[in-house]
Amino acid sequence: xxxxxxxxxxxxxxxxxxxxxxxxxxxxxxxxxxxxxxxxxxxxxxxxxxxxxxxxxxxxxxxxxxxxxxxxxxxxxxxxxxxxxxxxxxxxxxxxxxxxxxxxxxxxxxxxxxxxxxxxxxxxxxxxxxxxxxxxxxxxxxxxxxxxxxxxxxxxxxxxxxxxxxxxxxxxxxxxxxxxxxxxxxxxxxxxxxxxxxxxxxxxxxxxxxxxxxxxxxxxxxxxxxxxxxxxxxxxxxxxxxxxxxxxxxxxxxxxxxxxxxxxxxxxxxxxxxxxxxxxxxxxxxxxxxxxxxxxxxxxxxxxxxxxxxxxxxxxxxxxxxxxxxxxxxxxxxxxxxxxxxxxxxxxxxxxxxxxxxxxxxxxxxxxxxxxxxxxxxxxxxxxxxxxxxxxxxxxxxxxxxxxxxxxxxxxxxxxxxxxxx
Numbered sequence: 001x002x003x004x005x006x007x008x009x010x011x012x013x014x015x016x017x018x019x020x021x022x023x024x025x026x027x028x029x030x031x032x033x034x035x036x037x038x039x040x041x042x043x044x045x046x047x048x049x050x051x052x053x054x055x056x057x058x059x060x061x062x063x064x065x066x067x068x069x070x071x072x073x074x075x076x077x078x079x080x081x082x083x084x085x086x087x088x089x090x091x092x093x094x095x096x097x098x099x100x101x102x103x104x105x106x107x108x109x110x111x112x113x114x115x116x117x118x119x120x121x122x123x124x125x126x127x128x129x130x131x132x133x134x135x136x137x138x139x140x141x142x143x144x145x146x147x148x149x150x151x152x153x154x155x156x157x158x159x160x161x162x163x164x165x166x167x168x169x170x171x172x173x174x175x176x177x178x179x180x181x182x183x184x185x186x187x188x189x190x191x192x193x194x195x196x197x198x199x200x201x202x203x204x205x206x207x208x209x210x211x212x213x214x215x216x217x218x219x220x221x222x223x224x225x226x227x228x229x230x231x232x233x234x235x236x237x238x239x240x241x242x243x244x245x246x247x248x249x250x251x252x253x254x255x256x257x258x259x260x261x262x263x264x265x266x267x268x269x270x271x272x273x274x275x276x277x278x279x280x281x282x283x284x285x286x287x288x289x290x291x292x293x294x295x296x297x298x299x300x301x302x303x304x305x306x307x308x309x310x311x312x313x314x315x316x317x318x319x320x321x322x323x324x325x326x327x328x329x330x331x332x333x334x335x336x337x338x339x340x341x342x343x344x345x346x347x348x349x350x351x352x353x354x355x356x357x358x359x360x361x362x363x364x365x366x367x368x369x370x371x372x373x374x375x376x377x378x379x380x381x382x383x384x385x386x387x388x389x390x391x392x393x394x395x396x397x398x399x400x401x402x403x404x405x406x407x408x409x410x411x412x413x414x415x416x417x418x419x420x421x422x
Contacts, residue, residue, distance in 0.1 A: 003098055004085040004088040004089050004099045004104050005085045007081055009078060009211055014082060018082070018089065023095060025090050026094075067169070068177070068180070069177070069179050070198045071181045071182075072183060073205070075236060076205065076233065076237055076238065077205055078203055078237060083150045083179040083180075084108060086179060087115050091107045092104050114141040114146065116150070118149070120156045122332030124157070126158055127164055130161040134165065138168070138176065139173075141175050145175070146175050154182045165194065180194070185200055205235040208227070208230040231366065232351070232369055232370075234351060252279060259416075280339075280345060283341040287337050288337050292333075347399075351369055352372060352376055353395060354392055355367040355369055356391070356392075360383070394415050394418035
């Protein structure tokens with residue numbers, strides 16, 4: 001069995017840093033004194049002082065253990081995978097991330113009592129959720145090792161939630177570790193004050209060859225299918241797996257890549273925009289329908305729905321506010337799912353115009369979408385390099401506009417018109 005870092009594809013430098021930090025953390029726990037709570041500078045000094053069992057203290061300043069980390073990188077680079085793997089290594093009973101002990105196993109499966117994972121379902125992470133999380137994280141670890149908080153998509157923290165997290169990072173409990181995942185350390189993604197108190201682990205987009213190798217080794221996918229999916233997903237491991245195993249995902253991709261052929265006029269551009277939006281809405285609705293129904297049923301049952309007792313009717317009348325709050329959370333989750341589905345489609349479309357640009361420039365670079373290379377080549381001859389670049393920029397501008405909360409339909413319609421006009 002591979003260790004906990006086995007699924008972190010193409011990130012050798014980051015894995016090396018995390019391994020050494022986990023070893024340093026294990027040395028802290030073996031030391032005869034209690035680790036200080038005075039911030040990461042004191043913790044780093046303590047790690048260097050008590051790291052004798054691991055050999056010479058590393059010169060690399062990123063090798064020691066600290067209480068707050070930020071994992072950055074493009075989508076699909078494995079930010080959350082790296083955070084979970086590091087958490088497992090910290091909870092490993094051997095301190096190495098062996099992948100087989102109870103600490104590693106329960107952390108990777110999401111059942112470890114001292115590891116809390118925050119995955120935002122809506123558009124943002126609110127202050128109430130963060131305050132509750134920080135309060136729980138202040139308790140001592142039940143297993144005697146580390147209390148760990150993993151926040152996926154930390155760039156979705158509201159300002160108030162970020163302030164609540166900052167206070168915890170500034171004055172951390174002795175055995176609490178915060179692991180944040182964000183696209184970058186730009187102030188738009190993570191506040192400067194939080195960034196200044198964390199150690200950054202940068203991840204890169206893994207090469208398609210590494211992604212294909214993982215699909216073959218771990219998922220048993222045929223090598224030719226794995227190579228195609230890895231290239232089409234542009235290094236995104238999760239998306240490559242979906243493309244290789246899910247026929248519906250491949251059908252949605254085919255529909256997106258047919259868009260350039262459909263842009264024959266203004267009406268066709270608006271039709272293509274509507275089709276893209278409706279496909280994203282349908283995909284999002286299908287992805288959240290089951291969990292929405294389960295949540296609503298569980299809440300109604302907890303509130304006494306179907307009961308015949310004396311207070312059952314009154315309890316249900318008083319439950320309207322809770323049901324409304326649930327509907328609000330579910331609506332936010334559906335909006336997030338729709339935007340994620342739409343963004344996946346835009347990434348595919350950007351890859352097509354990138355291929356056209358590469359062919360127009362005659363660059364010795366392999367295409368992203370090998371199955372539409374002939375169509376991209378025809379577009380390159382028709383549009384030339386400048387026209388291909390303008391179309392690629394239109395897709396990227398659409399992604400940025402949606403991220404800035406422009407209504408998706410408006411952003412996509414503007415993009416389709418720009419693609420048609422060139």
